Amino acid sequence: MGSEILDGTGLNGTLLNYALMTFFxxxxxxxxxxxxxxxxxxxxxxxxxxxxxxxxxxxxxxGTLNGK
Structure with a gap:
């Protein structure tokens, strides 16, 4: 039970991504x-x-080097 994926759909990462894009x-x-x-x-x-x-x-x- 302790090894379950807490964010299987990537909701937290998606929300963070949208929050950062909106901020910038x-x-x-x-x-x-x-x-x-x-x-x-x-x-x-x-x-x-x-x-x-x-x-x-x-x-x-x-025809000259550096105008000299």
């Missing part, structure tokens, strides 16, 4: 909504455009 999804959603509400998502591409401008304005030193 809720936390990520909360953080996203908070940053969206405050305007701190920073999804603009200004930094990328600035780096591309800098890269295109430099002269290419072809």
């Amino acid at each position: 999804l809720g936390a990520a959603l909360f953080i996203f909504i908070y940053f969206w509400w405050k305007g701190l998502l920073c999804l603009d591409e200004e930094a990328k455009v600035q780096m591309m401008k800098d890269e295109n304005s430099r002269p290419a030193n072809k």
